Amino acid sequence: MLKGQCFCGAVRYEAGDTPSQETACHCSVCRHTSGAPFVAWFTVPAMAFRFTSGRPASFRSSAHGTRMFCAACGTPLTFRSAQFPDEIDVTTCSLEDPERLPPKDHTHTSSGLSWVRLADGLPVYGETRSGIGAAGPVR
Known part of the structure:
Protein backbone atom coordinates (compact mmCIF):
# COMPACT_ATOMS: atom_id res chain seq x y z
CA MET A 1 0.00 0.00 0.00
CA LEU A 2 1.35 3.39 -0.99
CA LYS A 3 0.63 6.24 1.41
CA GLY A 4 1.00 9.95 0.95
CA GLN A 5 -0.05 13.35 2.10
CA CYS A 6 0.14 17.04 1.42
CA PHE A 7 2.92 19.18 2.90
CA CYS A 8 0.93 20.25 5.99
CA GLY A 9 -0.61 16.81 6.60
CA ALA A 10 -4.22 17.99 6.36
CA VAL A 11 -4.96 15.64 3.43
CA ARG A 12 -3.77 12.03 3.43
CA TYR A 13 -4.34 9.21 0.97
CA GLU A 14 -3.69 5.56 0.21
CA ALA A 15 -3.07 4.05 -3.21
CA GLY A 16 -3.23 0.30 -3.63
CA ASP A 17 -2.96 -2.09 -6.55
CA THR A 18 -0.01 -1.88 -8.92
CA PRO A 19 1.15 1.60 -9.90
CA SER A 20 1.92 2.22 -13.56
CA GLN A 21 2.86 4.97 -16.01
CA GLU A 22 5.50 6.49 -13.76
CA THR A 23 6.58 9.62 -15.63
CA ALA A 24 7.98 13.11 -15.31
CA CYS A 25 5.53 15.37 -17.16
CA HIS A 26 6.84 18.59 -18.71
CA CYS A 27 3.52 19.96 -20.04
CA SER A 28 2.70 23.61 -19.46
CA VAL A 29 -0.37 22.79 -17.35
CA CYS A 30 1.66 20.66 -14.91
CA ARG A 31 4.31 23.38 -14.74
CA HIS A 32 1.79 26.14 -14.05
CA THR A 33 -0.23 24.20 -11.47
CA SER A 34 2.87 23.12 -9.54
CA GLY A 35 5.24 26.04 -10.00
CA ALA A 36 7.92 23.50 -10.94
CA PRO A 37 9.77 22.73 -14.20
CA PHE A 38 8.09 19.29 -14.37
CA VAL A 39 6.01 16.98 -12.18
CA ALA A 40 6.53 13.29 -11.42
CA TRP A 41 3.31 11.23 -11.57
CA PHE A 42 2.18 7.62 -11.28
CA THR A 43 -1.17 6.07 -12.14
CA VAL A 44 -3.38 3.65 -10.20
CA PRO A 45 -6.89 2.36 -10.84
CA ALA A 46 -9.39 4.88 -9.44
CA MET A 47 -10.94 2.11 -7.31
CA ALA A 48 -7.54 1.55 -5.65
CA PHE A 49 -7.20 5.16 -4.45
CA ARG A 50 -8.82 6.85 -1.47
CA PHE A 51 -8.37 9.89 0.72
CA THR A 52 -7.99 8.75 4.33
CA SER A 53 -8.19 12.14 6.02
CA GLY A 54 -8.99 15.68 5.06
CA ARG A 55 -10.87 16.91 2.05
CA PRO A 56 -8.91 18.15 -0.96
CA ALA A 57 -10.02 21.07 -3.08
CA SER A 58 -10.34 20.65 -6.85
CA PHE A 59 -10.45 22.62 -10.07
CA HIS A 64 -11.23 16.83 -19.61
CA GLY A 65 -9.03 17.22 -16.51
CA THR A 66 -9.66 17.82 -12.82
CA ARG A 67 -6.84 18.38 -10.35
CA MET A 68 -7.03 18.00 -6.58
CA PHE A 69 -4.82 19.78 -4.09
CA CYS A 70 -4.67 20.70 -0.42
CA ALA A 71 -6.57 23.93 0.15
CA ALA A 72 -4.47 24.68 3.25
CA CYS A 73 -0.93 24.33 1.86
CA GLY A 74 -1.45 24.06 -1.90
CA THR A 75 0.24 20.70 -2.48
CA PRO A 76 -0.84 19.22 -5.85
CA LEU A 77 -2.13 15.67 -5.22
CA THR A 78 -4.05 14.11 -8.12
CA PHE A 79 -5.19 14.45 -11.71
CA ARG A 80 -8.31 12.79 -13.18
CA SER A 81 -9.13 12.73 -16.87
CA ALA A 82 -12.63 12.19 -18.21
CA GLN A 83 -10.86 10.38 -21.07
CA PHE A 84 -9.61 7.71 -18.62
CA PRO A 85 -12.29 7.58 -15.89
CA ASP A 86 -10.99 4.33 -14.36
CA GLU A 87 -7.57 5.84 -13.57
CA ILE A 88 -6.17 8.47 -11.26
CA ASP A 89 -2.74 10.06 -11.52
CA VAL A 90 -1.00 10.86 -8.25
CA THR A 91 1.95 13.20 -7.66
CA THR A 92 4.91 10.98 -6.86
CA CYS A 93 6.54 13.43 -4.47
CA HIS A 106 9.81 12.03 -19.53
CA THR A 107 6.59 13.01 -21.33
CA HIS A 108 5.31 16.19 -23.03
CA THR A 109 8.84 17.50 -23.43
CA SER A 110 7.87 19.37 -26.61
CA SER A 111 6.39 22.02 -24.32
CA GLY A 112 9.17 21.73 -21.74
CA LEU A 113 11.52 24.50 -20.70
CA SER A 114 14.62 25.07 -22.80
CA TRP A 115 16.83 25.42 -19.72
CA VAL A 116 15.94 21.97 -18.33
CA ARG A 117 18.66 19.49 -19.37
CA LEU A 118 17.74 15.84 -18.96
CA ALA A 119 20.73 13.65 -18.19
CA ASP A 120 19.14 10.68 -16.42
CA GLY A 121 19.12 8.44 -19.50
CA LEU A 122 15.35 7.83 -19.36
CA PRO A 123 13.29 7.77 -22.57
CA VAL A 124 12.07 11.21 -23.63
CA TYR A 125 8.74 11.69 -25.44
CA GLY A 126 7.67 14.91 -27.14
CA GLU A 127 4.09 14.18 -26.15
CA THR A 128 2.80 10.90 -24.66
CA ARG A 129 4.77 7.67 -24.63
CA SER A 130 4.55 5.24 -27.52
CA GLY A 131 1.51 3.02 -27.53
CA ILE A 132 -0.57 5.86 -26.10
CA GLY A 133 -0.74 8.12 -29.11
CA ALA A 134 2.93 8.97 -29.63
CA ALA A 135 5.45 8.17 -32.33
CA GLY A 136 8.07 7.02 -29.82
CA PRO A 137 10.91 8.57 -27.85
CA VAL A 138 12.78 11.57 -29.17
CA ARG A 139 15.94 10.12 -27.68
Missing part, protein backbone atom coordinates in the same frame (compact mmCIF):
# COMPACT_ATOMS: atom_id res chain seq x y z
CA ARG A 60 -10.86 21.94 -13.78
CA SER A 61 -7.47 22.42 -15.44
CA SER A 62 -8.70 21.52 -18.95
CA ALA A 63 -11.83 20.42 -20.77
CA SER A 94 3.43 13.56 -2.25
CA LEU A 95 4.19 9.94 -1.31
CA GLU A 96 5.68 9.18 2.09
CA ASP A 97 8.48 7.41 0.20
CA PRO A 98 8.76 8.81 -3.35
CA GLU A 99 11.97 6.80 -3.87
CA ARG A 100 9.75 3.73 -4.35
CA LEU A 101 8.37 5.02 -7.68
CA PRO A 102 10.98 6.87 -9.73
CA PRO A 103 9.90 8.08 -13.17
CA LYS A 104 10.49 5.66 -16.05
CA ASP A 105 10.42 8.37 -18.73
Whole structure:
Protein backbone atom coordinates (compact mmCIF):
# COMPACT_ATOMS: atom_id res chain seq x y z
CA MET A 1 0.00 0.00 0.00
CA LEU A 2 1.35 3.39 -0.99
CA LYS A 3 0.63 6.24 1.41
CA GLY A 4 1.00 9.95 0.95
CA GLN A 5 -0.05 13.35 2.10
CA CYS A 6 0.14 17.04 1.42
CA PHE A 7 2.92 19.18 2.90
CA CYS A 8 0.93 20.25 5.99
CA GLY A 9 -0.61 16.81 6.60
CA ALA A 10 -4.22 17.99 6.36
CA VAL A 11 -4.96 15.64 3.43
CA ARG A 12 -3.77 12.03 3.43
CA TYR A 13 -4.34 9.21 0.97
CA GLU A 14 -3.69 5.56 0.21
CA ALA A 15 -3.07 4.05 -3.21
CA GLY A 16 -3.23 0.30 -3.63
CA ASP A 17 -2.96 -2.09 -6.55
CA THR A 18 -0.01 -1.88 -8.92
CA PRO A 19 1.15 1.60 -9.90
CA SER A 20 1.92 2.22 -13.56
CA GLN A 21 2.86 4.97 -16.01
CA GLU A 22 5.50 6.49 -13.76
CA THR A 23 6.58 9.62 -15.63
CA ALA A 24 7.98 13.11 -15.31
CA CYS A 25 5.53 15.37 -17.16
CA HIS A 26 6.84 18.59 -18.71
CA CYS A 27 3.52 19.96 -20.04
CA SER A 28 2.70 23.61 -19.46
CA VAL A 29 -0.37 22.79 -17.35
CA CYS A 30 1.66 20.66 -14.91
CA ARG A 31 4.31 23.38 -14.74
CA HIS A 32 1.79 26.14 -14.05
CA THR A 33 -0.23 24.20 -11.47
CA SER A 34 2.87 23.12 -9.54
CA GLY A 35 5.24 26.04 -10.00
CA ALA A 36 7.92 23.50 -10.94
CA PRO A 37 9.77 22.73 -14.20
CA PHE A 38 8.09 19.29 -14.37
CA VAL A 39 6.01 16.98 -12.18
CA ALA A 40 6.53 13.29 -11.42
CA TRP A 41 3.31 11.23 -11.57
CA PHE A 42 2.18 7.62 -11.28
CA THR A 43 -1.17 6.07 -12.14
CA VAL A 44 -3.38 3.65 -10.20
CA PRO A 45 -6.89 2.36 -10.84
CA ALA A 46 -9.39 4.88 -9.44
CA MET A 47 -10.94 2.11 -7.31
CA ALA A 48 -7.54 1.55 -5.65
CA PHE A 49 -7.20 5.16 -4.45
CA ARG A 50 -8.82 6.85 -1.47
CA PHE A 51 -8.37 9.89 0.72
CA THR A 52 -7.99 8.75 4.33
CA SER A 53 -8.19 12.14 6.02
CA GLY A 54 -8.99 15.68 5.06
CA ARG A 55 -10.87 16.91 2.05
CA PRO A 56 -8.91 18.15 -0.96
CA ALA A 57 -10.02 21.07 -3.08
CA SER A 58 -10.34 20.65 -6.85
CA PHE A 59 -10.45 22.62 -10.07
CA ARG A 60 -10.86 21.94 -13.78
CA SER A 61 -7.47 22.42 -15.44
CA SER A 62 -8.70 21.52 -18.95
CA ALA A 63 -11.83 20.42 -20.77
CA HIS A 64 -11.23 16.83 -19.61
CA GLY A 65 -9.03 17.22 -16.51
CA THR A 66 -9.66 17.82 -12.82
CA ARG A 67 -6.84 18.38 -10.35
CA MET A 68 -7.03 18.00 -6.58
CA PHE A 69 -4.82 19.78 -4.09
CA CYS A 70 -4.67 20.70 -0.42
CA ALA A 71 -6.57 23.93 0.15
CA ALA A 72 -4.47 24.68 3.25
CA CYS A 73 -0.93 24.33 1.86
CA GLY A 74 -1.45 24.06 -1.90
CA THR A 75 0.24 20.70 -2.48
CA PRO A 76 -0.84 19.22 -5.85
CA LEU A 77 -2.13 15.67 -5.22
CA THR A 78 -4.05 14.11 -8.12
CA PHE A 79 -5.19 14.45 -11.71
CA ARG A 80 -8.31 12.79 -13.18
CA SER A 81 -9.13 12.73 -16.87
CA ALA A 82 -12.63 12.19 -18.21
CA GLN A 83 -10.86 10.38 -21.07
CA PHE A 84 -9.61 7.71 -18.62
CA PRO A 85 -12.29 7.58 -15.89
CA ASP A 86 -10.99 4.33 -14.36
CA GLU A 87 -7.57 5.84 -13.57
CA ILE A 88 -6.17 8.47 -11.26
CA ASP A 89 -2.74 10.06 -11.52
CA VAL A 90 -1.00 10.86 -8.25
CA THR A 91 1.95 13.20 -7.66
CA THR A 92 4.91 10.98 -6.86
CA CYS A 93 6.54 13.43 -4.47
CA SER A 94 3.43 13.56 -2.25
CA LEU A 95 4.19 9.94 -1.31
CA GLU A 96 5.68 9.18 2.09
CA ASP A 97 8.48 7.41 0.20
CA PRO A 98 8.76 8.81 -3.35
CA GLU A 99 11.97 6.80 -3.87
CA ARG A 100 9.75 3.73 -4.35
CA LEU A 101 8.37 5.02 -7.68
CA PRO A 102 10.98 6.87 -9.73
CA PRO A 103 9.90 8.08 -13.17
CA LYS A 104 10.49 5.66 -16.05
CA ASP A 105 10.42 8.37 -18.73
CA HIS A 106 9.81 12.03 -19.53
CA THR A 107 6.59 13.01 -21.33
CA HIS A 108 5.31 16.19 -23.03
CA THR A 109 8.84 17.50 -23.43
CA SER A 110 7.87 19.37 -26.61
CA SER A 111 6.39 22.02 -24.32
CA GLY A 112 9.17 21.73 -21.74
CA LEU A 113 11.52 24.50 -20.70
CA SER A 114 14.62 25.07 -22.80
CA TRP A 115 16.83 25.42 -19.72
CA VAL A 116 15.94 21.97 -18.33
CA ARG A 117 18.66 19.49 -19.37
CA LEU A 118 17.74 15.84 -18.96
CA ALA A 119 20.73 13.65 -18.19
CA ASP A 120 19.14 10.68 -16.42
CA GLY A 121 19.12 8.44 -19.50
CA LEU A 122 15.35 7.83 -19.36
CA PRO A 123 13.29 7.77 -22.57
CA VAL A 124 12.07 11.21 -23.63
CA TYR A 125 8.74 11.69 -25.44
CA GLY A 126 7.67 14.91 -27.14
CA GLU A 127 4.09 14.18 -26.15
CA THR A 128 2.80 10.90 -24.66
CA ARG A 129 4.77 7.67 -24.63
CA SER A 130 4.55 5.24 -27.52
CA GLY A 131 1.51 3.02 -27.53
CA ILE A 132 -0.57 5.86 -26.10
CA GLY A 133 -0.74 8.12 -29.11
CA ALA A 134 2.93 8.97 -29.63
CA ALA A 135 5.45 8.17 -32.33
CA GLY A 136 8.07 7.02 -29.82
CA PRO A 137 10.91 8.57 -27.85
CA VAL A 138 12.78 11.57 -29.17
CA ARG A 139 15.94 10.12 -27.68
